[in-house]
Amino acid sequence: MGYDTKPPDGYDPRAYPPVAVTVDVVTFTIVADNLQILLIRRGQAPHRGRWALPGGFVRQNEDLEAAALRELHEETAVTAEPRHLEQLGTYGRPDRDPRMRVVTVAYWAILANLPEPKGGGDAAEASLFPVVMVEAQALKLAFDHGKIIKEAVERVRSKLEYTTLAAQFCPPEFTISQLRRVYEVVWNARIDPANFHRKVTTSPDFLRSTGDLTDPRARGGRPARMYSPGEAEYISSPIMRSPSSPTPRRRRPPPKEPPADR
Amino acid sequence: MGYDTKPPDGYDPRAYPPVAVTVDVVTFTIVADNLQILLIRRGQAPHRGRWALPGGFVRQNEDLEAAALRELHEETAVTAEPRHLEQLGTYGRPDRDPRMRVVTVAYWAILANLPEPKGGGDAAEASLFPVVMVEAQALKLAFDHGKIIKEAVERVRSKLEYTTLAAQFCPPEFTISQLRRVYEVVWNARIDPANFHRKVTTSPDFLRSTGDLTDPRARGGRPARMYSPGEAEYISSPIMRSPSSPTPRRRRPPPKEPPADR
DNA sequence: CAGGTTCTTGTCCTGTCAACACAAACTTGA
């Protein structure tokens, strides 16, 4: 930041090239066993009627992160505070907005399972969409929001590997099955329940047992212990998604001889 | 990006809050077995005389990445193209510049070993500083550039673990020792030469042998094979820095009985 | 040629992890 460019050397704001700074938020939540993203329908000029990320201009004395939270609440009916908010990246191609130069700082957030996902704000229409639908390009998105979402999805997927963020998708108390379900839904993969259980329970301060058990009135089966998130932010040795090839490993060779017991 | 905030609805740029967008670049290189950062001395009003990251305003029709490259070349005497340029994050606290609201998009770059590191630009004084000096806060830095550098250092250190970026610090052809030296310098750690050798040579397309050997006229020792970077961007199974505890492992117990052979 | 240095491969041993078996604890239906 030299500020030593030659031509404009005064500090009159109007002497600087007019650039607008906005924030956009990619909000993830899991509803109905699907990873979903919160979008709003644009009512304004460019890309009118298309779906877009909630966002808007940064105010004069407002921090970027605060602007992201404000826009999330203003443009959607979300009242709950996100469980996680993190900067994703900044998108500033000169032609990304036809009106003027707009530089957007994108954030991504995790919202715990919300009961009433929909419900438009003032005049805006907000809704949740499964990421698979967005990835299939089944949705008309405004600006470069498709690219932003794609990068956000990749970020959340990779962050589950080495952080404890998955617990933020769950209610305050949850079972290990619920946590595993988060991984399976976000990664779209199957995970061995036994190994997953060992992994997360031995990871230093990932989970803390509350002492409670679920009562399995619902689906039957042994009651599960309930846990709340621990203090650890990172997992000592990462959970790998889709070993893909590392260990396809043929199934254990059948015992040479049936134990002569039937 | 709803652009649906209520008050300013016209598109007159002056109606928007005046925000300046700048880019800063944290440039890493290795000189004299030290990880170094390129800084310039400020000649202008705020923080005059302090050291700062090269950077400046983004022009009207200029992409962010292009602005970062331009400022790097304008404000320092660096003519070589960086071997890697990547966005680090955006810093926009309202009070980070006393003059006006400035939002900075920070980038970080890798420069291969440059022979003539110094040489000021037009009027700017540019110089390389070891990161250890910056980390020791032995330098007066402008604005929040200390924080930006700290995050950039952490980023480059962690990226060496799972990407092949380390090769970008090396000349086009290099030996495995040189590559290992990069890791040791960036991580400030000692690495076992034998295991490192196996690791990088077996990692799918990390390195490609050129067929050449070094002639060891200099320091003696067996000539080393030379390599050039492969196409792979990521390392299949990461190189871990500072195993810290996993296997301190007492040294192998001395052989019970000398093999009775001397 | 002895001794030193660097590069490279080999060996051993331990910890980790996927695959699987199975026990534990509950529900439902016969």
Place this chain on the structure above:
DNA sequence: TCAAGTTTGTGTTGACAGGACAAGAACCTG
């Protein structure tokens, strides 16, 4: 009441990766 089914949790095992060395390979200097 008990068998069958379902979910939770623990045990076991074999493959694999990686750290600690050892040692061989290929060069230098004196």
